[in-house]
Structures are given as C-alpha cells and as structure tokens.
Amino acid sequence: DIQMTQSPSTLSASVGDRVTITCRASQSIRSWLAWYQQKPGKAPKLLIYKASSLESGVPSRFSGSGSGTEFTLTISSLQPDDFVTYYCQQYNGYPYTFGQGTKLEIK
Amino acid sequence: QLLESGGGLVQSGGSLRLSCAASGFSFSNYAMSWVRQAPGKGLEWVSFISGSGSDTYYADSVKGRFTISRDNSKNTLYLQMNSLRAEDTAVYYCAKDGGEGRGAFDIWGQGTMVTVSS
Numbered sequence: 285d286i287q288m289t290q291s292p293s294t295l296s297a298s299v300g301d302r303v304t305i306t307c308r309a310s311q312s313i314r315s316w317l318a319w320y321q322q323k324p325g326k327a328p329k330l331l332i333y334k335a336s337s338l339e340s341g342v343p344s345r346f347s348g349s350g351s352g353t354e355f356t357l358t359i360s361s362l363q364p365d366d367f368v369t370y371y372c373q374q375y376n377g378y379p380y381t382f383g384q385g386t387k388l389e390i391k
Numbered sequence: 392q393l394l395e396s397g398g399g400l401v402q403s404g405g406s407l408r409l410s411c412a413a414s415g416f417s418f419s420n421y422a423m424s425w426v427r428q429a430p431g432k433g434l435e436w437v438s439f440i441s442g443s444g445s446d447t448y449y450a451d452s453v454k455g456r457f458t459i460s461r462d463n464s465k466n467t468l469y470l471q472m473n474s475l476r477a478e479d480t481a482v483y484y485c486a487k488d489g490g491e492g493r494g495a496f497d498i499w500g501q502g503t504m505v506t507v508s509s
Contacts, residue, residue: 330489333495333497334493382435385433
C-alpha cells in the first residue's frame with residue numbers, strides 16, 4: 285500500500301500568513317494527488333485535484349504543487365475560515381490512502 | 392448531491408446496509424466510493440465501484456465483510472456491512488469520483504454514523 289505522510293500534524297499561524305503543508309508518498313503517485321479541507325462535523329471538501337488543479341469555486345489563495353512523491357498545499361493569505369483540518373489523498377492505485385491530516389490553528 | 396442513510400447502532404457481529412442516493416449528475420457515468428472516519432480520527436477509504444458496477448475494490452480492513460454495489464436505475468449506491476466490529480464505528484461518507492482525467496472525490500454526502508457496540 286502507498287503510505288501518505290503529511291507534515292506538520294498541527295500548524296499555528298495568523299490571519300494573513302502564508303502557509304505550506306507537505307505530503308509525501310512512499311512511492312511515486314505521478315500527479316494523482318488531491319487535497320481536501322474538512323470543517324468540524326462536516327464532510328471533506330475538495331480543494332485541489334491532480335496535484336495542482338484548483339477545484340471550481342475554491343478561492344485562488346489555495347494552490348497545490350508537486351509530482352512523484354512530494355507535494356505541497358499552499359494557502360497564500362490565511363482567512364479566519366481556513367483554520368480547520370486538511371488532508372491529502374493519493375488515487376494512483378488501490379487502496380486509495382489519505383494522509384493523517386494537518387490541523388491549522390490560530391496563533 | 393449525495394444523501395446517505397442506513398446508519399445506526401448495531402451489536403458486534405451484526406449487519407447494516409448503507410444507501411447513498413445521488414442526484415444532479417449522470418450517476419451511471421461516475422465511479423463511487425465509500426470513505427469512513429472514526430470519531431476524532433482521520434479519513435479512511437473503504438471501497439470503490441466503477442460506473443457500470445463491474446469493478447470493485449476494498450480496503451483490507453473490510454475485505455470479505457463489506458460489499459459495495461449500485462443500482463444505476465435508482466441512482467443509488469450501497470454498502471452492505473456484515474460481521475461488524477467495534478473498529479468499524481465511524482461516520483460513513485459516500486463520494487463521487489471526479490471522472491476520467493481528474494479523479495479525486497468532488498462530491499461528498501453528509502455522512503451517516505455507524506456505531507458498533509461490543
């Protein structure tokens with residue numbers, strides 16, 4: 285199985301900061317990586333697919349990059365609504381696997 | 392839109408069938424998956440089914456106990472869960488695949504809670 289390792293697990297930042305979350309795959313997944321945002325008690329929401337493609341309706345402050353085994357999600361200027369949990373997911377092969385999540389906290 | 396139902400409280404060793412009613416897109420054209428989230432934990436992919444229903448895949452943790460299926464005439468996805476264990480306790484989400492060339496889960500249901508008591 286492909287293991288997805290997200291870092292950091294928790295990130296403290298302030299409104300307006302630029303932050304980056306990293307996701308590493310245990311083997312190449314080409315560009316088959318997605319990023320999701322999850323608010324408490326809600327279903328995940330797709331932000332980025334194919335590593336760098338922004339889902340329709342998602343603010344442009346979210347961006348993704350990477351290929352192979354190393355990927356990043358960048359939020360260019362944090363807004364109050366962004367302080368929630370983020371997950372990466374590989375869909376290069378079965379079983380699909382998620383990272384363990386990154387909780388973004390207000391500093 | 393996706394709307395799950397069928398969750399509830401069941402004893403260890405029991406069975407449940409989850410349903411996911413789809414609307415607003417051409418259901419038969421898209422693969423679907425079930426994803427679960429144990430209380431306070433991360434996301435875990437459970438199972439996949441192709442648009443036609445001919446291909447299915449399962450996580451090792453549920454293989455042999457869970458069966459995914461779909462009825463394209465009813466725009467409904469199912470997850471039959473047998474031999475349930477305490478560790479199957481989770482919110483279960485159905486999720487739509489983004490389609491050829493993009494993939495990922497672009498639409499999610501609101502989730503249905505399954506609690507397995509030991």
